Amino acid sequence: MTFVGAADRFQFTTGATVLKLLFGNRNGRADVEQALCSQAHDFQSHHFRCFPIITENCRGCVALKPSQIIKATFSEILSGAMSIAADLGRVLILFWQVVTLAFRPPFRFGELMRQLDFLGVQSVALIVFTGAFTGMVSALQTYNGVSRFGAQSMVGATVALGLTRELGPVLSSLMIIGRTVSSMAAEIGTMRSTQQIDALRSMAINPVHYLIVPRVIAMILVLPVLSLFFSFSGMVGAYFMSMHSLGIDESTFMTGIKTYLSLEDITHGILKSLVFGLVISLIGCSEGYYSPMGARGVARATTTSVVTSSVMVLIIDYFMTALMFAPST
Amino acid sequence: MISIKDVRKQYGEEVVLDRVNLEIRKNSVSTIIGGSGQGKSVLLRLMIGLEPPDSGEILIDGDNIVGMRESELNRIRRRFGVLFQDSALFDFLTVGENVAFPVREHLKLSEREIQDIVLDKLASVGLLGEEDKTPEQLSGGMRKRVALARALALDPDIVFFDEPTTGLDPVTSTVIFNLILKTHSERPVTYVLVSHDVNRALEFSQEVMMLYRGQIVAQGKPSEIRKDPDHPIQKFMEGTFGTS
Numbered sequence: 072m073t074f075v076g077a078a079d080r081f082q083f084t085t086g087a088t089v090l091k092l093l094f095g096n097r098n099g100r101a102d103v104e105q106a107l108c109s110q111a112h113d114f115q116s117h118h119f120r121c122f123p124i125i126t127e128n129c130r131g132c133v134a135l136k137p138s139q140i141i142k143a144t145f146s147e148i149l150s151g152a153m154s155i156a157a158d159l160g161r162v163l164i165l166f167w168q169v170v171t172l173a174f175r176p177p178f179r180f181g182e183l184m185r186q187l188d189f190l191g192v193q194s195v196a197l198i199v200f201t202g203a204f205t206g207m208v209s210a211l212q213t214y215n216g217v218s219r220f221g222a223q224s225m226v227g228a229t230v231a232l233g234l235t236r237e238l239g240p241v242l243s244s245l246m247i248i249g250r251t252v253s254s255m256a257a258e259i260g261t262m263r264s265t266q267q268i269d270a271l272r273s274m275a276i277n278p279v280h281y282l283i284v285p286r287v288i289a290m291i292l293v294l295p296v297l298s299l300f301f302s303f304s305g306m307v308g309a310y311f312m313s314m315h316s317l318g319i320d321e322s323t324f325m326t327g328i329k330t331y332l333s334l335e336d337i338t339h340g341i342l343k344s345l346v347f348g349l350v351i352s353l354i355g356c357s358e359g360y361y362s363p364m365g366a367r368g369v370a371r372a373t374t375t376s377v378v379t380s381s382v383m384v385l386i387i388d389y390f391m392t393a394l395m396f397a398p399s400t
Numbered sequence: 401m402i403s404i405k406d407v408r409k410q411y412g413e414e415v416v417l418d419r420v421n422l423e424i425r426k427n428s429v430s431t432i433i434g435g436s437g438q439g440k441s442v443l444l445r446l447m448i449g450l451e452p453p454d455s456g457e458i459l460i461d462g463d464n465i466v467g468m469r470e471s472e473l474n475r476i477r478r479r480f481g482v483l484f485q486d487s488a489l490f491d492f493l494t495v496g497e498n499v500a501f502p503v504r505e506h507l508k509l510s511e512r513e514i515q516d517i518v519l520d521k522l523a524s525v526g527l528l529g530e531e532d533k534t535p536e537q538l539s540g541g542m543r544k545r546v547a548l549a550r551a552l553a554l555d556p557d558i559v560f561f562d563e564p565t566t567g568l569d570p571v572t573s574t575v576i577f578n579l580i581l582k583t584h585s586e587r588p589v590t591y592v593l594v595s596h597d598v599n600r601a602l603e604f605s606q607e608v609m610m611l612y613r614g615q616i617v618a619q620g621k622p623s624e625i626r627k628d629p630d631h632p633i634q635k636f637m638e639g640t641f642g643t644s
Contacts, residue, residue, distance in 0.1 A: 177505075265486055265488060265491075266484045266485070266486050266488040267488050267489075267490055267491075269445075269450055269484065269488065270482065270484060270488035270490070272448075272449075272450055272477075273448050273450065273477060273480060273482040273484075273560075274477070274482075274501070274502045274505065274506075275473075275474035275475075275477040275478045275480075275505075275506070276474075276505055277470070277474075
């Protein structure tokens with residue numbers, strides 16, 4: 072019954088269909104083949120992934136065409152690649168429009184201030200709160216690690232480096248993605264669905280200039296500041312954890328930070344946040360701006376914006392870290 | 401004057417507009433009627449320049465907007481006012497701010513002058529005193545009236561109305577149509593309406609055109625249409641057009 076296990080595991084309806092045909096049909100192999108062939112056009116590409124499992128576990132029962140498997144697999148890879156390329160293309164076009172329109176009047180300071188308030192001021196509490204707990208956890212885990220070889224004095228420095236270089240920029244970006252990038256995509260997507268973007272265009276107002284430029288600029292300005300808030304509150308959290316729970320004295324904690332934390336660590340963290348801010352705001356705006364009409368389109372845009380921007384932050388973080396903090400050999 | 405020449409628009413395999421030819425007289429109230437899915441709103445979107453046609457010409461007072469760059473198109477759009485089917489009020493602005501929005505964007509006026517325009521336009525649609533409400537606090541009919549006030553805020557030369565009474569009860573629909581006529585009598589500019597409400601179109605318009613299967617199949621003045629029982633628009637009203 073490996074076959075049943077495979078079908079169960081993969082949750083593919085093809086597996087269930089074949090099982091039903093095999094065990095529910097008394098006429099044997101010929102009918103199974105015929106039924107499969109007649110239904111093959113109804114199968115979606117992902118169903119075909121189950122075919123190798125079926126053939127391997129049910130050898131002699133079902134004859135499958137390898138060309139069908141290859142075709143379906145290839146088509147799925149191609150459609151996935153085209154979708155990614157289309158998304159990337161849209162983001163790049165939007166980026167170019169933002170760059171050209173950002174320096175063109177009218178400069179919408181009112182809208183920029185509204186976005187700074189929404190993206191920045193209203194996010195401070197969340198960032199400080201999550202930053203403090205991240206710092207406390209970092210201190211605890213670092214202590215658990217370094218105390219094994221008597222390097223408790225390194226807790227402050229390790230937490231500080233981790234927060235300024237990595238955790239501050241990355242986690243603050245992820246928090247902001249959850250709080251604001253999703254709402255950017257939803258708000259702009261809803262405006263598309265309710266003809267508000269058409270209304271802007273009909274009034275001779277460029278929607279990218281009005282809606283997207285202030286959001287992107289605000290995010291670029293706000294995220295580095297929030298990242299610093301995150302790192303600082305994390306250090307405060309780590310400080311209190313070290314003083315009150317881990318028994319590290321203040322001078323040891325602070326000396327470690329002063330010795331090992333350089334200005335470069337902070338500026339590189341800020342640079343990361345700038346890039347993350349640009350990328351996540353462009354993704355959020357792009358998903359909303361090009362979202363299909365209707366509630367489902369807006370919902371999909373919101374989900375996609377969160378997933379894509381989170382993944383992009385982690386990917387970009389790797390490359391920026393590799394470039395900026397590569398160990399010298 | 402608006403001239404539409406041989407305009408064609410296709411989405412995928414579906415031909416929505418097939419060689420449409422149409423002329424809309426300056427300063428008239430003209431209504432394009434037709435059943436659902438016949439391409440009325442698409443035709444309106446093409447006239448506003450929100451979408452380009454696949455072929456053909458759309459001339460606004462002699463300027464062909466097809467193929468125009470967005471910046472050139474915006475120069476022409478500044479003379480437009482548009483009332484959208486869903487009102488399309490900005491939900492992050494109050495009623496007053498919605499009406500003030502195009503004025504702030506395009507005219508350099510003092511805040512007092514902008515407020516005077518807002519109050520004047522809201523008074524003309526009977527919504528004075530509602531300027532601090534948000535769009536979600538308004539009924540469907542009130543939203544349409546705010547949208548009408550916003551469409552007229554810049555005193556446009558051409559006003560487009562996309563199904564101005566869809567989703568409204570008959571009494572509110574009459575209020576909206578009366579407001580449209582009232583504002584036109586106060587400032588007689590070109591009004592282009594798209595509607596499936598044929599009775600009201602004949603009552604309020606100076607010219608009625610019927611779009612059927614992507615083509616203008618009939619047009620005329622309401623008085624001529626009423627006289628002719630075999631007129632396609634009369635048959636459309638009776639529900640017999642296109643059934644044989």
